[in-house]
Amino acid sequence: MTERDHNTTADTPADIPSSHDEKGSPVLCTVAKFAATLTLLVSLIIFYQGHNLPGGGFIGGVLAAAAGAMVLLGWGANSWVARIAWWRVSVVGLLISLTTGVVLMFVSPSGDFMDHITLHWPIHLPTATFFDLGVYLIVIGTLMTVFVELGKEEGR
Amino acid sequence: MAPQLIILPILIPAFAAALLALLRGCLRLEKVLAALTALGLTGVSVWMLMAIDGSDTGVVGTVLGGWEAPYGIAMVADRLACIMLCLSSGVGAVALIYTFWTVTETQQRHFFYPLFFVVILGCNWAFLSGDLFNLFVSYEVMLIGSYGMMMVGASKPQVRQTMKYIGLNAVGSTIFVAAVGLIYATTGTLNMADLAVRTATLEGDQAAMVTACSTVLLTVFAMKTAAWPLYFWLPDSYPVVPAGANGFYAGLLTKVGVYSLLRVFVMVFRQPGSEFALEVLLVLSGFTMLFGVLGAMCQWEIRRILSWHIISQVGYMVMGIGLVSIANDEVKTLAIAGTIFYIVHHIVVKSCLFLVGGIAGKVAGTQELKKMGGVLDMAPGVAGLFIIASFSLAGLPPFSGFLAKFVLLKAGLAGGTTLAYIIVAVAIVTSFFTLYSMTKIWGYAFWRNRCKESVSRNYRGMMVPTAVLVVVTVVMGVWAQPFSQLASRAATTVIEPTAYIESVPGMARERDEADDRQAERATSIASKPNNTEAVR
Amino acid sequence: MELLMALVIGVLFAAGTYLLLRPNFIRVVMGLGLYSNAANMLLIASGGYKAIGLSPFVTSEDAQTSVMMDPLPPDIILTAIVISFAVGALFLTLCYRVYLDHGTDNPEELPNDEMDERDSDAAQARAQTQDLEATKATEETASDENEPAARSLPDVVQELAKDDPQAPHEPGGDELRPRGATGLNGATA
Structure with missing residues (x-):
């Protein structure tokens, strides 16, 4: 039974050509193009400054997911954004965060898990940023999964 | 051993969960990787237990991120924590290998194995954390994993029961956060070692305040432990967990609560008046034992009977913790050692019974006692495993259950208060009732000649992991000395936390x-x- | 200020308890939301007050740490918020699923367990045998590439929901549909 259902869900997006008439309102699309880009940029800035100022991976990730939500609103649940396997993004983020902690066990002087050192080259880059990158990805992945899956409504 | 290494039991399942999630779809590879990781994790835990038990202080502590306590997140492994780690990893590995015969492709595609490792991760994290808030986070990790695993497959009853389970646990978590806030407000710290230091110096109103706040925490732990009157969520929710995984659930999840009670209420809160919470626990334990076993007696489904038995067994462990309220060092050590021994015994035997119940259900085609019968003829080996495990659960010699109960009763009698005597009497009565309901399963499912044809013959492989657990309970009963000595050594670090405190940087x-x-x-x-x- | 906080926390907990006891899943979710807000307020209160409370960022050597806020409670709150957010999302999804399964969001109207446990046992046995056959049949052919990329829990929820003939056509079901979701799906509607 899974096979069958599975194929139907898999085929539906492919059958419909992703043409112009698939989109939501054109106003939303036009606005979303700029607004989403801008939000994504802001989210990156907030993410980067997070290690010693307000900000960080979580808030940056939420903002980036907000950008993703705009794109979803504009282009609908069949757009390329909705087809990314967002949960994989989360898992990769988790791996990045964990790996940072483990690598630091070997690199840092104290040898503690998730110890912190600062790299000064090529830019000012504390290792917390790598951990935060993982958090950023986890948050984007989780939120986008929620948006995409709850937005589908194919059951009806 | 290097102190930093004690987070290995957390890191290994975390990486395993992430990698297994990425491997989704490669069914065989996923199973092989899961089994290897679980066995490796068991090896690491046993090695940690050996290393820490052999060290001078018996405690190894570290802080994450290079911040010293009380600011850093402390992780502490003492003997008790290591025993629990061995159990969670070992029983986890056994249950995981058992699921190879029960897991369906659909379940596996819905992240069954990653979720399994998330639950193991949460348990191990809870055992190692040396910080109340960190304990909360680990509880949440464990719970979120368990929500997912309970729903794997998403049949109607599963979704309904998970709904209740999530609702109740979400309320419990909120109360946990509130309790953490209250304790932080009154003591100014959340680090367990620091709390143990600070509460011991409190006096008068402040001490009373901490006692009051700690009862909020007591409610949360009692709920997770399924102590009376907060056990109502358990008997409905455990039967819907996928077969195999339910052995792990039954063994481990409530015992995380017992462990937290032991850690927090015996070791951490040491202000004058801290006995109050323990006395409450002693009273609750009597009701928990009795109501649990009475509930079990009127059930007609193996998984439900066993789920109710978890409640009554939890009563014994809570009783051991409650006996610490009696101010007598000998009784304290005996009670805690008995509790630790009981936890080990219970996790092994209860998981084993759930696994055997699963096999019997597979052989007979159902787990409803009234429809079962003749499993003894169809699968004598399974019947043998069941009878040993159930005798052990009821506390018959020479199995581990006898010894565990014996030590607890001895502690209760040595306590010498009226309340302790009453609880001991209840414990003995409960033990008889347990035997009764085990005989019921035996009589209906195994002995009675009813159906002649076994539904499935594909059960022999499942017996191997189950037999491992049976062997453990027999060994623990027959060759008990090393285990009971380890339990007493573990008890001393819990009762006298100096070594624990000094181990945290x-x-x-x-x-x-x-x-x-x-x-x-x-x-x-x-x-x-x-x-x-x-x-x- | 403390008194005000205590009042707010008390009212939030009381309102949350009231909602939790309503026979309606959505209200239960809202009640849980209020609960977690109340707990977070409690954490804020536990940090104590200062007349001048600077945000706890030490950016220079001569920073006045004594007038800074206690950084631990906000820290804990952030973690607690994230957790309650995750659990809340999961819980909402489940509410939706239960609604699709049974056509009601009233817990008292849900069927008794023992009634359909037998069905589910039988169904499970059936599924198991089917699955075993399916495994045999597809072991060679099945590979990850045939799989559409994202198929996580909610996906499955809806997929399984399709099996249920009554639920999707339940009258009044449309009222439960979130407005944003209709927007997302504007194309297909």
């Missing part, structure tokens, strides 16, 4: 400062004798 200095403060206060109080009277 930065805590020794912190404690000296606290001592100074207390000395100052003592001199200032001594200079004003009237003041002392007022405080008292």
